[in-house]
Amino acid sequence: MFFLWQQKAISQIITFDGVSYTTVFNEIELNSSYSFNYNPILCDSLICNKAQINLEDIDQSLKELFYKSKFDFEVNGNTILVIEDRISSYTTCGKIINANGDPLSYATISVNGKSIAQSDESGFFKQEIDAFKNDKISISFIGFVTTEIMVQDFPKKDCLSILLEHDVTLIGEEIVIKDYLVKGITNDGNFNAYDIDYKKLSQESITNEQDVLYNVQLLPGITSADETASNLNIRGSTSDQNLILWDGAPLYNSGHFYGMISIINPFVIKDMTVYKDGFDSSFDNRVGGIVDIKLSDKISNKLSGGAGLTMTESHAFLDIPIVKNKLSIIASGRRSNANLFEGNPTVNSYSKRVFQIEKFEVIEEELRPDDSELAIDYYDINGKLIFRPSDKIAFTSSYLNTKNEFNYDGLFNDGKIENINNSQLMNELFSNQLNLQWNNNLSTKFKFSNSRLSNQVYLRFDDSEKNELVREESLFNEINDIQLSVIQSYKLPRINTAIGYNFEKKSVIFDYAEINTFEEELIDESEISSTFHNLFFLSDYDFNKFSLDFGYRLILQQNNNSVNHSPRFGLSYAIGDAIKLKTSAGIYYQYINEIIDVESEDFLVNSGIWTLRDGEDFGPMEARKISIGASYQKHGFLFDVEAYRYQNRGLATINTVLSNLELGDNDLGESLMHGLDVLLKKKWSNYQLWFNYTISKNYFLFPNLLDFSFPASNDQLHNLSVVNNYQLKKLNFSLVYQYKTGLPFSEFSELEEDEDDYEINYEGINTSRLGNYYRFDFSINYRNAFYNDKLQFELGLTVVNIFDTKNVFQRNYLLADLEEDEEPEVYNVSRNYLGRTPKLIFRIYW
Numbered sequence: 001m002f003f004l005w006q007q008k009a010i011s012q013i014i015t016f017d018g019v020s021y022t023t024v025f026n027e028i029e030l031n032s033s034y035s036f037n038y039n040p041i042l043c044d045s046l047i048c049n050k051a052q053i054n055l056e057d058i059d060q061s062l063k064e065l066f067y068k069s070k071f072d073f074e075v076n077g078n079t080i081l082v083i084e085d086r087i088s089s090y091t092t093c094g095k096i097i098n099a100n101g102d103p104l105s106y107a108t109i110s111v112n113g114k115s116i117a118q119s120d121e122s123g124f125f126k127q128e129i130d131a132f133k134n135d136k137i138s139i140s141f142i143g144f145v146t147t148e149i150m151v152q153d154f155p156k157k158d159c160l161s162i163l164l165e166h167d168v169t170l171i172g173e174e175i176v177i178k179d180y181l182v183k184g185i186t187n188d189g190n191f192n193a194y195d196i197d198y199k200k201l202s203q204e205s206i207t208n209e210q211d212v213l214y215n216v217q218l219l220p221g222i223t224s225a226d227e228t229a230s231n232l233n234i235r236g237s238t239s240d241q242n243l244i245l246w247d248g249a250p251l252y253n254s255g256h257f258y259g260m261i262s263i264i265n266p267f268v269i270k271d272m273t274v275y276k277d278g279f280d281s282s283f284d285n286r287v288g289g290i291v292d293i294k295l296s297d298k299i300s301n302k303l304s305g306g307a308g309l310t311m312t313e314s315h316a317f318l319d320i321p322i323v324k325n326k327l328s329i330i331a332s333g334r335r336s337n338a339n340l341f342e343g344n345p346t347v348n349s350y351s352k353r354v355f356q357i358e359k360f361e362v363i364e365e366e367l368r369p370d371d372s373e374l375a376i377d378y379y380d381i382n383g384k385l386i387f388r389p390s391d392k393i394a395f396t397s398s399y400l401n402t403k404n405e406f407n408y409d410g411l412f413n414d415g416k417i418e419n420i421n422n423s424q425l426m427n428e429l430f431s432n433q434l435n436l437q438w439n440n441n442l443s444t445k446f447k448f449s450n451s452r453l454s455n456q457v458y459l460r461f462d463d464s465e466k467n468e469l470v471r472e473e474s475l476f477n478e479i480n481d482i483q484l485s486v487i488q489s490y491k492l493p494r495i496n497t498a499i500g501y502n503f504e505k506k507s508v509i510f511d512y513a514e515i516n517t518f519e520e521e522l523i524d525e526s527e528i529s530s531t532f533h534n535l536f537f538l539s540d541y542d543f544n545k546f547s548l549d550f551g552y553r554l555i556l557q558q559n560n561n562s563v564n565h566s567p568r569f570g571l572s573y574a575i576g577d578a579i580k581l582k583t584s585a586g587i588y589y590q591y592i593n594e595i596i597d598v599e600s601e602d603f604l605v606n607s608g609i610w611t612l613r614d615g616e617d618f619g620p621m622e623a624r625k626i627s628i629g630a631s632y633q634k635h636g637f638l639f640d641v642e643a644y645r646y647q648n649r650g651l652a653t654i655n656t657v658l659s660n661l662e663l664g665d666n667d668l669g670e671s672l673m674h675g676l677d678v679l680l681k682k683k684w685s686n687y688q689l690w691f692n693y694t695i696s697k698n699y700f701l702f703p704n705l706l707d708f709s710f711p712a713s714n715d716q717l718h719n720l721s722v723v724n725n726y727q728l729k730k731l732n733f734s735l736v737y738q739y740k741t742g743l744p745f746s747e748f749s750e751l752e753e754d755e756d757d758y759e760i761n762y763e764g765i766n767t768s769r770l771g772n773y774y775r776f777d778f779s780i781n782y783r784n785a786f787y788n789d790k791l792q793f794e795l796g797l798t799v800v801n802i803f804d805t806k807n808v809f810q811r812n813y814l815l816a817d818l819e820e821d822e823e824p825e826v827y828n829v830s831r832n833y834l835g836r837t838p839k840l841i842f843r844i845y846w
Contacts, residue, residue, distance in 0.1 A: 012055035038082035093159035122298035230255030236673035237288030240594035249449035281551030287623030308843025311346035545574035560615035669702030742770035
C-alpha cells in the first residue's frame with residue numbers, strides 16, 4: 001500500500017511499502033512531470049519495500065530508490081529509462097575487527113551463500129568479484145553476529161574497517177576487562193591471562209625506555225626481588241621457573257647488562273600474553289608463569305620504521321614490503337652505547353648496582369682497584385619473514401641473536417695482583433611456523449624452534465711481581481633446545497578444541513675448571529641430554545555467562561621412560577554486566593633449572609647456570625596450583641582480587657638462594673606459596689589512579705636436611721604500588737610509589753674456630769629481615785607528529801628513585817684474610833638497589 005500527503009508549501013512525500021515497482025512508477029508519474037520507460041513484466045514481479053519519494057527533491061529520491069533496487073536508470077529530459085542491473089566487476093576490501101579492535105583471522109567472506117575469500121591473520125581481505133550492485137557481501141565468524149554489506153558500498157580506493165559484534169546467543173556474556181591498567185592491557189578470562197597490545201601500551205607506558213619486562217611488572221603479583229628486568233618473580237616463583245617465549249621459542253636469558261635491561265626490542269613487538277596462574281596445555285616445562293611475546297604476522301604493503309636513542313643503547317627497525325599482500329620482512333637491532341661517553345649517569349648507576357657483588361670491592365681499602373679497565377658491550381638483532389601465498393597458507397620465519405660481553409682488567413694490592421675477568425653470553429633463536437587454514441573451522445599448525453644459549457666466564461689472578469699464576473678459573477654452560485610441534489584446531493559454535501604433539505630435545509653442557517697454586521686442580525664437567533614426547537589436548541567452551549578452559553598434557557621423558565600427567569582448567573562466570581568470578585587449577589612440570597651458586601664467589605656471572613634433570617638423579621619439579629578470585633568493573637572503576645596457593649615439589653638446594661648457607665648434600669625439598677593480589681583502579685577523563693597490592697608468604701622445606709621450614713629468599717610479605725597517570729594533550733605524566741617488605745637474610749651469630757680454620761655461624765636460616773623498601777619514580781613523555789604528520793617523535797624522561805633512597809636487597813657475611821695468630825674479622829657485605837637513576841629516550845618513527 002502507499003500513502004500521499006501534502007505538507008503546506010513545504011514538501012510532498014510519497015511512501016511505498018510492499019508494492020510492485022510498476023505501481024511506484026505510475027504514482028510518481030501522476031504526481032510529477034517525469035515519465036518512465038520500463039519493462040512492465042519485470043517491474044510487476046519485483047516488490048518495493050520501505051521507499052520514500054520527496055517530490056520537491058525527486059532527483060535525490062530517485063537515486064535512493066534505484067540504489068536499493070535491482071535496476072539502474074538513465075535520465076533524458078523528463079523521461080527516465082529503467083534498465084535491468086547487469087553483473088559488473090567490483091573490488092571488495094576490508095579489515096575485520098572485534099569490539100576490542102583486535103583482528104579476526106580467517107573470517108568467511110561470501111556472496112549469495114558462496115564463500116569467496118577468508119581474512120588473513122591480520123583480519124584483512126581483498127577480493128575482486130563479479131556481482132550485481134546490490135548483491136550483499138556476508139562477513140561471518142564463529143561467535144559473532146554476521147554482517148552484510150552491499151558490493152556498491154565498498155569504496156573504490158580505500159578499504160573498510162568492518163566491526164563484528166559478539167553474538168551473545170552463542171557465546172554468552174563473558175566480561176572482558178579492557179584497559180585493565182592502561183590502554184592495551186586486557187584481562188580476557190582465558191586462564192585469567194592478560195593480553196597486551198604493545199603498540200597501545202607504549203602510548204601510555206609509565207616506564208620509560210618501554211622495556212618489555214619492566215612493563216610486565218606493572219601487573220598484580222609480578223615483581224622483581226632484585227629490581228632487574230630479567231629476574232621476574234611471578235607469584236613467588238624464581239626467574240628460571242617462568243617461561244619467556246619469543247615468537248614461540250623459549251628464551252633462556254632475557255637480560256642485557258646483567259639483567260638491568262631486557263633483550264626484547266619493544267619496537268617490533270605486536271602483543272604479549274602473560275599467564276600468572278594456569279596456562280593451556282600447549283605450554284609446559286615451567287612451574288611458574290609465562291610471558292608469551294609475539295612479533296607481527298601482518299603483511300606490510302607500506303614501508304615503516306624508526307630509530308632512536310636511550311642513555312644505554314641505540315636502536316632502529318624497518319618493516320619492509322617485498323611482494324604486495326604476499327611477502328614482507330621485519331628487521332631491527334639495538335646496540336649498547338654505554339661506552340660512548342664518560343659520565344653517563346644511567347650507565348654509572350647500573351654499574352654501581354651490578355658490580356658491587358665483587359668481593360674485593362667491599363672488604364678492605366687496599367684490595368680495591370687502583371688501576372683498572374672495564375668495558376661492557378651488548379647487542380640484539382631481530383628478523384622476521386612473513387609469507388602468505390594465499391588466504392589459506394601462511395609461513396613465518398623468525399630469528400633472534402643477542403650478545404653480552406664484559407671485560408675487566410685491574411691491579412690490586414698496590415699493583416701486586418692483576419685480575420682479569422671476562423664473560424661472553426650469547427642467545428640464538430630460530431622459530432618457524434606454517435599455518436594451513438582448510439576452512440573457517442579447521443586449521444593445522446606446524447612449528448619448529450631452536451634455542452641456543454652459550455655462557456662463558458674466565459677469571460685469572462696473577463702475581464705481577466713474581467710473574468706467575470695465582471689462580472685461574474673458567475666456566476662454560478651451553479643449552480641447545482630443539483622443538484617440533486603439530487597442532488590440529490577445530491572450531492564449533494560454542495567450543496574451540498585443539499589436539500597436538502610436541503617433540504623436544506634438550507642438551508646441556510656444564511664445564512668448570514680451577515687451577516690454584518695452593519690446591520689441586522679442580523674439574524667438574526657434565527653433558528646431559530634428554531628427549532621428550534608430549535601429547536596435549538585443549539579446549540575452551542563458552543555458554544551464556546559461563547566460560548571453561550580445559551587442558552591435558554601427557555609427558556614422556558624418553559631417557560628413563562617416565563610419564564607425567566598434567567591436567568589444568570580455568571573457569572569464569574559472569575554475574576550481571578559488571579562482576580566476574582574466576583578460578584583455575586592445574587599440575588605442571590619442569591625439567592630444566594638454573595644453578596644459583598657457582599664454585600667461585602669471585603665470578604661475575606652474566607646469567608644463571610642451567611642444568612637438566614634427566615630423571616637419573618632428580619626427577620622433574622612438580623607444581624600444584626590453585627587460585628580463586630573476582631573482578632568488578634563499572635563507570636571507570638575496577639576492583640580485582642585473587643587468592644592463590646602453589647605447592648612446588650622437587651625443589652633442589654642447588655636451585656635456591658640461601659645467603660651462602662650450606663645445607664650439606666644436594667637434596668630435594670619443596671616450596672609453599674600462598675597470597676592475595678588486589679587491584680583497585682579509578683579512571684577519570686585524563687587521570688587514572690590505581691593501587692596494586694600483594695600480601696604473600698613463600699616458604700622452603702627440606703625434610704631430609706632440616707626438620708623445620710624457613711622463608712624463601714624472595715619472600716616479601718607486603719608489596720604495594722601506587723600509580724598516578726595524567727594525560728595533558730600530548731604530554732603524559734606519571735608518579736609511582738613502591739613499598740615492599742624487606743627480604744629475609746641469615747644474621748651472623750658467632751665465629752667458630754675449628755683447628756686452624758674459622759667458620760661463620762648464623763642465628764637461623766633467613767630468620768632476619770632487611771629494611772623495608774621505598775621508592776618514588778617520576779616520568780614525563782611527549783609525543784607529536786611533524787612533516788605533514790608523516791613522522792612521529794617521542795621524547796621521554798624518567799627519574800627512578802627520585803629521593804635516592806638507600807634500599808638493600810641482600811646481605812652476606814665474609815671473613816677477611818687471616819693474619820698470623822689473629823682471629824679474622826667478619827665483614828658485613830650488603831648489596832643495594834638502584835640509587836637515583838635518570839632514563840632518557842628519543843625516537844622518530846613512521
